[in-house]
Amino acid sequence: MPDPRVRWLDPDADFLLMCELWQDNGASLSRQDSKDLHNEGYRYCGIIEGKSIVALAAVWMYSATAWELAAVQTQQGNRSRGYSKAVCSFATAHILANGRTATCSTRADNVPMLRVAAHLGFRPINITSSQSRARRPIR
Numbered sequence: 001m002p003d004p005r006v007r008w009l010d011p012d013a014d015f016l017l018m019c020e021l022w023q024d025n026g027a028s029l030s031r032q033d034s035k036d037l038h039n040e041g042y043r044y045c046g047i048i049e050g051k052s053i054v055a056l057a058a059v060w061m062y063s064a065t066a067w068e069l070a071a072v073q074t075q076q077g078n079r080s081r082g083y084s085k086a087v088c089s090f091a092t093a094h095i096l097a098n099g100r101t102a103t104c105s106t107r108a109d110n111v112p113m114l115r116v117a118a119h120l121g122f123r124p125i126n127i128t129s130s131q132s133r134a135r136r137p138i139r
Helices: 015-024 031-039 083-097 111-119
Strands: 006-008 042-049 052-060 066-074 101-107 135-138
Touching (some): 006 083, 015 031, 015 052, 031 042, 042 083, 052 083, 066 083, 066 111, 083 101
Parallel strands (some): 066 101
Antiparallel strands (some): 101 135
16 A cells, blocks of 8 residues: 655655755755756655655666666654655555566665565565675665
């Protein structure tokens, strides 16, 4: 059952909220960056409480057959409340509903994300020596 708190973020209407979240994570986001991400196939969903995004995830439509669950973030003071699971579930359901293979990559030491991914049915795949050891692809 989809979490009713999660919705698609509008790149224009929600731009300032997205900027605040990026800034909280030590990054910046310009309007051009936002347009570039959209043109590269990223679509963001999130949970907004009050006047801020407390959790965010993206669907990256990087190929005709597989889309990635990406850019998962939860505000520092809102972790361990199920927000990441909610946005990741929403994004993954969208990927599968569109007939694509859902993929996700995360660092091997990102235990919270690995737990969320496992809960959603993602499974680790083998990594060859030519692939980065810093990231752990999961499908």
